[in-house]
């Protein structure tokens with residue numbers, strides 16, 4: 001969409017506005033208390049073509065938390081996109097306390113292009129936050145989500161799975177910052193979502209102007225947020241989709257927003273040490289392990305060969321743990337992930 005038409009849309013939206021306190025606006029979408037609406041956040045054309053991000057807003061009859069559920073950040077991660085269609089069908093604003101913002105597909109450009117990891121600008125949307133209004137498409141999407149979705153939210157769940165090449169077991173990331181209030185709220189979100197493996201993440205950037213990740217953008221603005229992973233390999237299998245759907249509704253129940261079945265984890269398994277094992281070379285990857293498999297230090301994870309079949313590297317587990325994901329398709333470029341290994345404990349890390 002051209003900038004002129006965007007401005008027309010924006011002025012039309014503000015001309016029709018109800019009193020600010022009554023209406024929740026996200027992009028072109030506006031919903032008064034007790035109402036729902038669906039439409040788009042328009043990301044205008046810039047140095048490259050823009051896009052339209054589909055969103056639904058459910059504004060409850062009673063005020064309360066504003067939960068943002070963000071699906072489809074990566075192009076071939078389909079389970080969250082399917083799950084949010086199902087969540088949308090189950091929500092009723094008349095019976096909702098607070099508000100829910102569903103970002104049905106954060107990155108349409110990579111989805112319709114059937115891309116993994118990277119948008120056409122060569123950037124990973126989940127590494128460019130908080131984004132830039134005059135940047136390339138990934139940066140403009142990140143800026144739109146930061147300013148139009150994360151800004152009005154009180155809680156954020158960024159919903160992922162293994163990308164089109166990643167065979168992944170379900171888990172949540174719990175970001176530990178050292179701020180006891182937000183850390184406790186983040187842990188509560190992770191347990192409420194219902195995935196029993198919780199990866200402790202202490203490595204996210206502190207600077208709110210260089211947050212890189214969607215969930216970290218919320219956390220560094222004082223809003224509890226988690227990243228969840230269920231599914232992978234370009235599939236939409238029922239268990240993976242159901243875990244996302246049930247987790248989203250369970251979080252709403254835990255926040256007191258609606259009556260829904262809880263899938264809260266009673267006995268979480270914490271991943272207190274984890275490492276993405278990356279490829280030392282560009283080549284052809286053949287995994288030797290499967291997701292959820294236990295490995296010892298030095299267990300063969302797989303081999304990278306050249307196009308002729310000569311083995312260039314044997315890739316081994318850096319420490320004992322579980323395979324949280326492993327790349328399941330042959331192409332790999334130097335520096336890209338091959339596997340994610342985590343050490344699992346039932347003792348909550350300090």
Ligand SMILES: [Zn+2]
Pocket residue numbers: 073074077160161162163
């Ligand atoms: Zn992802």
